[in-house]
Amino acid sequence: MLPDESVLELIQARLGECSPAERRVARAVMASYPAAGLETVAKLSQRAGTSAPSVLRFASRLGFGSFPEFQQALRNELEARSASPLAALGQVQEAPAAGSRQGKPEPHSGSFVAGIERTLERLPGDELTTAISLLSDVNRRVTVGGGRFTRLLAEYLTQHLMQLRPGVRNLPEAAVPRADAVLGMDKRDVLVVLDYRRYEPPTLDVAQQAHEQGAKIILLTDRWLSPVASLATVVLPSYVDSPSAYDSYVPSLAVIEMLVAGALETLGDDAVKRMHRFEALSQRLSLV
Secondary structure, eight states: OOTTTOOOHHHHHHHHGGOHHHHHHHHHHHTTTHHHHHHHHHHHHHHTSHHHHHHHHHHHHHHHHHHHHHHHHHHHHHHHHHHOHHHHHHHHHHOOTTOOBBOOOOOOHHHHHHHHHHHHSSSOOHHHHHHHHHOTTSSSSSEOHHHHTTHHHHHHHHHHHHSSSSEEEOOSSSHHHHHHHHHHHOEEEEEEEESSOOOOOOHHHHHHHHHHTOOOOEEEEEETOOGGGGGGGGGEEEEEOOOSSHHHOHHHHHHHHHHHHHHHHHHHHHHHHHHHHHHHHHHHOOOO
């Protein structure tokens, strides 16, 4: 398994190589990831409706020497998912100063470029297409919500979509208007959620309620996957690894730009006409 490859990505990549029984194990693990993979062989085989040997062959198919090795990889992911900036800082400080010159660190631009490249190379094309289709459907209302840091990205996406189509808003931060926004959601709604490690429980609560009321959920997350993934119609993961103590949202911004570009292309002339009206009114109201 590659150092930057999650078990989930490995399963997705090897799914076509699996036997029918192994595919049932794979789907059982993906349906409740990563919890199902941490069950005993007996429980996982029962969940998948197959035999214990099929579970062991599945782990071997992924390249693990044993089922405990497979589970250790999952536990390592769980630890990475909850890593704090302070924990990441410790890892950065312990790592050798690669690329340094005369004691002075070189710029880390290569890390950010690599993150964008890996994200775009492994971004599921069908998921991206579905996300763009949902965001471009003017018969649906779109609400975009983020967390402590990602609400800035959420606002960025919202303000772009507002210029392209009606019915777009940011999820309010205050409790009462947030409850009102979520309470009014139904099957006509699309909730775009930005949730990266360390995942925020209030974000999951909002997604859970919206899901129960029939809303479609588009999740932008990291490669370890937010818990919201189990509720989402679309999951768009990014490689947020960075050379600093903080995760990089540069790749996530690239995904957002692709969503905006795709929505503009899909909406076509209607979006262009709205952009003209939007700009004219903004100037009239002295907002630009």
